[in-house]
Every structure is written in C-alpha cells, then in structure tokens.
Amino acid sequence: MANLFLVPKKILSGQDALENAGPYLQELGGKALIVTDKVMVSTGNVQKLTAILTGNNIGYEVFDGINSEPTTEMVAQGIELYGKANCNFLIAIGGGSPIDAMKAIGAMIVNTGQLADYMGKELKNPPPPLVAIPTTAGTGSEATQFTIISDTKNNVKMLLKGAVLLPSLSIVDPILTVTSPAKVTSATGIDALTHAVEAYTSRKAQPLSDIFAVSACKRIFANLRPAYKNGQDLTARNEMVLAALEAGIAFNNASVTIVHGMSRPIGALFHVPHGLSNAMLLVECLRFAAAGAPARFAELARAVGIADASLAHEAAAEKLIAEIGALCRDLDVPSLEAYGVDRAAFAANLDKMASDALISGSPNNTIRQPSKEDIINIYQKLWQ
Ligand SMILES: NC(=O)c1ccc[n+]([C@@H]2O[C@H](COP(=O)([O-])OP(=O)(O)OC[C@H]3O[C@@H](n4cnc5c(N)ncnc54)[C@H](O)[C@@H]3O)[C@@H](O)[C@H]2O)c1
Ligand SMILES: [Fe+2]
Structure with a gap:
C-alpha cells in the first residue's frame, strides 16, 4: 500500500x-x-x-x-x-x-x-x-x-x-502566542492533542504521520500545563507551537476521527469554541474508540512513556485516557452545562448533530466505527 x-x-x-x-x-x-x-x-x-x-x-x-x-x-x-x-x-x-x-x-x-x-x-x-x-x-x-x-x-x-x-x-x-489568554491556550492546546491522538489512532494512520503524532503528544504532555500557568514561558510556548504544527502535519496525512466529527456540530449550534468542544468530548470518545480496539491507544501510551511494555493493551490504553482526563481537569475544561449550553436545546438537536457528525466523514476513520446510536449515546454521556 x-x-x-x-x-x-x-x-x-x-x-x-x-x-x-x-x-x-x-x-x-x-x-x-x-x-x-x-x-x-x-x-x-x-x-x-x-x-x-x-x-x-x-x-x-x-x-x-x-x-x-x-x-x-x-x-x-x-x-x-x-x-x-x-x-x-x-x-x-x-x-x-x-x-x-x-x-x-x-x-x-x-x-x-x-x-x-x-x-x-x-x-x-x-x-x-x-x-x-x-x-x-x-x-x-x-x-x-x-x-x-x-x-x-x-x-x-x-x-x-x-x-x-x-x-x-x-x-x-x-x-x-505569548499574548494568548489562558482559556485560549488550554482550548487550543487540547485541540492539538486531539489532532495527534486522533491521527495516531485513525484508520488512515501511516508510518510518517505516526512520528509527528507521537512527538506532538510528548511535547503537549510536557508543556501545555506550564504554558497555561504562565503565558510568558517562552520555552513552553515554543514547544507548544511546534507540537501544534506536528499534530497538524499528522492529521493532515491521517485524518481526524470521532472527536472532531462530533465536535463540529456542537460548535455550529451552540458556539462552543472548537478546542473546548473537543476537550469536552475527548475522554468519552476515546473510551468508546479504545473499547474493543485498544492496541493503537496502548502503543501510543507506550511511545509517549505513560505505560511500559509489561502492561496489557487495555490497561495501557486506559492509562493514556486517564492521563488525558487529568490534563483536561488541570486546564479547567468545563462541562457543557457549566459552559452554559441549554440542556433541552441540546437534547432537541441530538439527531441533527449525530447526522451532521456522520456526514462529515470523520467518525468513519475511527478504529472502532461508531453508529448513529453510538454517537447519540456519547453526546448524552456529556450530561451525566
Ligand atoms: N483547518 C484546519 O485544519 C483546522 C483544524 C482545527 C480547527 N480549525 C478551525 O480553527 C478555528 C479555531 O481556531 P483557534 O482555536 O486557533 O481560535 P481562533 O482563531 O478562533 O481564536 C480564538 C480567540 O483567541 C484570540 N487569539 C488568537 N491568538 C491570540 C494571541 N496570540 N493573543 C491574544 N488573543 C489571541 C482570537 O482573537 C480569538 O478571539 C475553528 O473555526 C476550527 O474549526 C481548523
Ligand atoms: Fe481541531
């Protein structure tokens, strides 16, 4: 191939x-x-x-x-x-x-x-x-x-x-980027992380995109917290611009998957900034994708140094997802409710959002392919 x-x-x-x-x-x-x-x-x-x-x-x-x-x-x-x-x-x-x-x-x-x-x-x-x-x-x-x-x-x-x-x-x-406010730093940084993780675990991943995805993840895990805490930290800012570039190169050649597919409808209807809607979806979407197909998530966890070779695929994948969840918490990512999205309006649009997500094509790149029902389920989980 x-x-x-x-x-x-x-x-x-x-x-x-x-x-x-x-x-x-x-x-x-x-x-x-x-x-x-x-x-x-x-x-x-x-x-x-x-x-x-x-x-x-x-x-x-x-x-x-x-x-x-x-x-x-x-x-x-x-x-x-x-x-x-x-x-x-x-x-x-x-x-x-x-x-x-x-x-x-x-x-x-x-x-x-x-x-x-x-x-x-x-x-x-x-x-x-x-x-x-x-x-x-x-x-x-x-x-x-x-x-x-x-x-x-x-x-x-x-x-x-x-x-x-x-x-x-x-x-x-x-x-x-030093003038970028903390909220923009966190949302955009998580966007870059999402690109890297989705590229690595996409059905369209290829050896060259993997290199950029792994490098981007390493830089983000090490530098997003410092850049968020102190916007003037030029070393962290430099690592983050390189990470975003690498993650861009990765997903340009491997595509994004379920998170981006589901994120765009939230942005279109409820005007949640792109990185933030990714961040809100990230853990639930990765849990869905890794269930039954944990090998690539486990490989990524090992490549970035979060899990060692002795851990089984499932445990290593879960470690990666837990680490991403901890990062989102440290960056103060709000829930849909805390952000002010209207629960009833969200529920009324579930069908349109799930259809729009699937039409975009991105969810089909996910290792574990989601149905419309799966997508609606994940949207609903964001309120639990
Ligand atoms: N083309 C792609 O491959 C791709 C990939 C992912 C997302 N996107 C799209 O990109 C858009 C989001 O871009 P974004 O997240 O970079 O946000 P943005 O460009 O919308 O900027 C967000 C806010 O931050 C401010 N800002 C930006 N840089 C700043 C700085 N240095 N100092 C102070 N303020 C600053 C902006 O003025 C704006 O108010 C969305 O429309 C999303 O769909 C595109
Ligand atoms: Fe994005």
Missing part, C-alpha cells in the same frame, strides 16, 4: 521566525491581503507583520473582519477586498479562524459557485500563494489542506479540503 504525505512548501519556525521572513515573503508577491481579526490588531501582532512587509517593499491591505467562527459572508468580503486592492497573494495572521478564512478566500478566488458546492469534493484549482502565521498553538491549520467555514444558513460547519490549500509558507514563531 502506498501512502501520500503532504506538508506545506516551506516552514520557517523558531524564535524570530517572523523577523526573518522578509526574503521568503518577497518571493510570493508584491501586495498581500492580510486576513486577521481585531484582536490581532490590538495585540500588535499585525503591526509586527506590516513592519516586516514595509521593510521588504511589499504592499498590503488589512482585512480584520474575521471572528472566531469564519462564515461564508466573511469569505465573500475578503474576496471583494482582495480584488479591489489589487492584491496578488494572501497572508493570514491569527488563530485557526483567520487562517481558515484565508484558505477559503484563496479557494473562491479561483473557483466558481459557492463554497458549499465543494463539500465532500477536492478543491483543485491552485489559489494565489497562501502564507499562514499562527498565533495560537492549536489548529495546525498552517500545515493542513483543510478549512472549516460556517454555513450560517444551514447551521453547519463545512469541512472543505484540497492539497492546493496547503500554505506556500508557514511562519511558526512562539512570540506571537
């Missing part, structure tokens, strides 16, 4: 990566549309980028109209501004939301119709060069061929894909 492995064309990582990005940015175009959000303007991250662009004679237009749930309307606004301002490449600076919005803007500059027309298909036309500059250590969108855009008409988070959406350049600089 042959395995395809895709990564961004160039990755510039480490402290001062942004400061050293000028020559690589110059290769990509003369005027960039910067896709971002208002928080990135107020934290000064956008100004750091524009200073580098100006210093390298690259023009720019700033589009700061993205919020934490990029929608089809925002994508349309971005496309309009790109044309009006005569841009010839795109740079996203921010969390996964601006990066995903940039990918969708790029895709729809070169494709006809609506974004929804491309759900379940491969986007093939190459967009203008895409540069991703993450400011959260989470989504790994800087290393993936995916974008997630909310279709506000149908209350669905659309998962769109295409190898052409992989950035031409990803700039992974820990300094941009």
